[in-house]
Amino acid sequence: MDRIPIVQNDPWLEPFEGTFIEWKELSEQKERELTGGRSLVDFAEGHHYFGLFRDEKGWVLREWAPNATRIFLIGAFNDWKELPEFELQSIGEGNWELRLTPDALKHGDLFALSVYWEGGQGKRIPAWTRWAVQDPDSLIFNAKVWMPENPYEWKNDFSGLTEAPLIYESHVGMAGEEPRIHTYDEFRKNMLPRIKKAGYNTIQLMAVPEHPYYGSFGYHVSSFFAPSSRFGTPDELKALIDEAHRMGMAVIMDLVHSHAVKNEVEGLGRYDGTRYQFFHEGGRGEHPAWDSYCFNYGKPEVLHFLFSNIKYWLDEFRFDGFRFDGVTSMLYFDHGLGKAFSSYTDYFTPNIDYEAIVYFKLANKLIHQIKPNAISIAEEVSGMPGLASPQEDGGLGFDFRMAMGVPDFWIKIIKELKDEEWDVGRIFYELTAHRQDEKVVSYAESHDQALVGDKTIIFRLIDKEMYFSMRKDQPNLTVERGIALHKMLRLATASCAGGAYLNFMGNEFGHPEWIDFPREGNGWSYQHARRIWSIAEDPELRYHWLLDFDRDMIHILREERLLENPEVRWITDNKADQILAFQRGDLLFVFNFNPDKSFEGYGIQMDPSKFRVILSTDAHPYGGQNRIDQDIIYYTLPVSKLSSNHYLRLYLPARTAVVLKKESYKRIR
Structure with missing residues (x-):
């Protein structure tokens, strides 16, 4: 039987392969239950249904509060009073709705909910509110109507990073x-x-x-x-x-x-x-x-809330991930x-x-369905x-x-x-x-x-x-x-x-x-x-x-x-000298962590090649003592004949690091 890739990559996970398969099956089952044959993207649309918004008839407010017995919209527009015309109506499945005329509210109005349940009552900021503000004196929070006459117009398209973050x-x-x-x-x-x-x-x-x-x-x-x-x-x-995004940066x-x-x-x-x-x-x-x-x-309703939250930030604010x-x-x-x-x-x-x-x-899955290049x-x-x-x-x-x-x-x-x-x-x-x-x-x-x-x-x-x-x-x-x-x-x-x-x-x-x-x-x-x-x-x-x-x-x-180059190739770690060297792509990194000893002509075994210094922690612009000559081209040298091991000979001052870049090199035969 073929192993799933995660187990193929790590045979020590073989005893737990059934667990990974179970996770997959459970997530697929939950997705079917949530979406009813639709996509996750369609499921995560709660922010277009719940909360306060306007349609062609006026204002609409919807909230999910299954244990509530009565809910009133209160705010500056009705002197924070529980008035009959501002009472939400139950529309089933724990959802409540209020419809108001276009002139009932305006951008910037403060509001909240007065929620009743068996044996109690409390003021609540709507769960789906898009703007909440705190009074600087009383420190009390209220929701605030966010519906400007001129909604923000996006100026820049950004399809995501094409390089490592x-x-x-x-x-x-x-x-x-x-x-x-x-x-x-x-x-x-x-x-x-x-x-x-x-x-x-x-x-x-x-x-x-x-x-x-x-x-x-x-x-x-x-x-x-x-x-x-x-x-x-x-x-x-x-x-x-x-x-x-205009500057080419993801957020x-x-x-x-x-x-x-x-x-x-x-x-x-x-x-x-x-x-x-x-x-x-x-x-x-x-x-x-x-x-x-x-x-x-x-709980399906909680997943609806959280997944809609993900889609909201990706769509409404064009975030590039989380x-x-x-x-x-x-x-x-x-x-x-x-x-x-x-x-x-x-x-x-x-x-x-x-x-x-x-x-x-x-x-x-939802994130990458919405934005394939999201992080x-x-x-x-x-x-x-x-x-x-x-x-x-x-x-x-x-x-x-x-x-x-x-x-x-x-x-x-x-x-x-x-x-x-x-x-x-x-x-x-x-x-x-x-x-x-x-x-x-x-x-x-x-x-x-x-x-x-x-x-x-x-x-x-x-x-x-x-x-x-x-x-x-x-x-x-x-x-x-x-x-x-x-x-x-x-x-x-x-x-x-x-x-x-x-x-x-x-x-x-x-x-x-x-x-x-x-x-x-x-x-x-x-x-x-x-x-x-x-x-x-x-x-x-x-x-x-x-x-x-x-x-x-x-x-x-x-x-x-x-x-973007996954391989970090170890070259040497001399514990006595405290010298560490590794290569990644065309770059060679050499560290001398020794607090006291500098080394002259220190040998780093490499294939025949030549390098130039592109960064030194000891350079003057970075507060160093400028002991490493960055104008020298460094060639590997054989121990004896050309076919023997080659070494890069470097001056490595104490407590410094140097980055060298490999350059094209024609080997002499």
């Missing part, structure tokens, strides 16, 4: 330098040119759907169809994406379908008076670590908390939530086999998984090992260790390491000296070490990346401050919820060395289309 992870609100919340318009005007110049081709926007607590980083969502009004209007977000967003905020007025918590409308009942419906509710992925947050939490009944996952048997247990598996299979990324820490394998091979169909072990690895060795104890063989293994039938998004650090309570790489390397010794006229060995290693770590991570590379905004130049959103513990200050770009542009400070290096590194990745 180089992702610039961004948060609109903290993307400016002033201690306040910044806007979509400011991001469009100020950040898009900066990202374009830096060479990244994909922007990952965090915190897009509305969330009541700014400090949640957008991961406690309340209104799943409403772009956060903190940053501006829906049309201003569209203009941001439109301009990014993806963090999609949080792993859980929802517990808030009841401005969220989905007890929306119709029950806990179980959108979420599981009992303990299964509450996340023990996140203080949030967990969706019931087995980074799915909290995938591990969704895959397992215990959310993967405290699990080691040291063998395949740890994955394929009764702990797997098959309903979540089916959700992922259908969600990824889907799984933030997943357990290492579930098949997660980012094609569905036709038996996998769940994500395009990429996050290589979450890489930043953890860098933090571990920086914290726990002396420089002379760094094992270059282990470094290469950790940077390249991923399933060969999957692609990963590699990164040295993300927003997680920049949050208060943790430390970025540059802060771990330099610590308090960041505040006192970053001027160029202040020699400091700690700072010099930190800058040298910062460049080397990022170059190693990017050059070994398993298909895509990610950087969080500001990390590329070693942003000196952590991220701490306004909260009671800091006096509701915005002091650390921003990015100080000016220090990276100040010629008197060292930060611009890191910024310039990152830009040139990213340029090389793109120019050489390096990440």
Whole structure:
């Protein structure tokens, strides 16, 4: 019997082949149940039926609230009173509808629902609302009519990336330098040119759907169809994406379908008076670590809501894909908390939530039916086999998984090992260790390491000296070490990346401050919820060395289309010398992690060839000592006769890395 491709690629999965087949059968069965012979794209049309919109007769409002007994539309237009003409009518299957004349509402009106159920009543922001705003004084949320006279007209077509994603992870609100919340318009005007110049081709926007607590980083969502009004209007977000597309950049967003905020007025918590409308009942419906509710992925109405949400962002805002947050939490009944996952048997247990598996299979199928070139990324820490394998091979169909072990690895060795104890063989293994039938998004650090309570790489390397010794006229060995290693770590991570590379905004130049959103513990200050770009542009400070290096590194990745070449070929890892060398395409990467020893004429065994240096961490523009001559053409030399082994002889200064490009070479016979 022929094995399914995922098992052919990894024979150790053979005992679990039946599980992969079962997942496929379950997803196909669920698709038939949901669509009734139609397509998933047709099924995911809830946003064109539910919510507030206009038709040829006037205004229409529809909501799904099966436990409700009465629902009223209240707002500024009726003095927030429950009037008979604003009462929704039950139309069956838990759905409610209200029809109003064209002059009953207008663009910008505030509104909400007053929902009654047996034994209770509560104000609710409609689940399908497209705009929700918070009063700055009372902090109360209300929905807001979004129906401008002149809807946004898209100016630029964009069919998706044709190269490997180089992702610039961004948060609109903290993307400016002033201690306040910044806007979509400011991001469009100020950040898009900066990202374009830096060479990244994909922007990952965090915190897009509305969330009541700014400090949640957008991961406690309340209104799943409403772009956060903190940053501006829906049309201003569209203009941001439109301009990014004009520049040739894709825009993806963090999609949080792993859980929802517990808030009841401005969220989905007890929306119709029950806990179980959108979420599981009992303990299964509450996340023990996140203080949030967990969706019931087995319920057709919930899948309709979530799949429509996916289609809404892809169609209405023209996003180019998603980074799915909290995938591990969704895959397992215990959310993967405290699990080691040291063998395949740890994955394929009764702990797997098959309903979540089916959700992922259908969600990824839907995404690529709508936009074939869309990007889907799984933030997943357990290492579930098949997660980012094609569905036709038996996998769940994500395009990429996050290589979450890489930043953890860098933090571990920086914290726990002396420089002379760094094992270059282990470094290469950790940077390249991923399933060969999957692609990963590699990164040295993300927003997680920049949050208060943790430390970025540059802060771990330099610590308090960041505040006192970053001027160029202040020699400091700690700072010099930190800058040298910062460049080397990022170059190693990017050059070994398993298909895509990610950087969080500001990390590329070693942003000196952590991220701490306004909260009671800091006096509701915005002091650390921003990015100080000016220090990276100040010629008197060292930060611009890191910024310039990152830009040139990213340029090389793109120019050489390096990440599209899956093979990272090991050349050598001399643990005693701490020399690491590997080849990818026509580029040779050589690292000397030794903190003390420089090597002259160091031999790297290669086929007969010639190389030229295209990047050196030791170059003057990046704060180096310029010890490597970048004008020399390097030829391999035989040990004895021409047919013997050839070696590239290099000068490798301590704590530096060099990138050489192979050039055409005619071998002498």
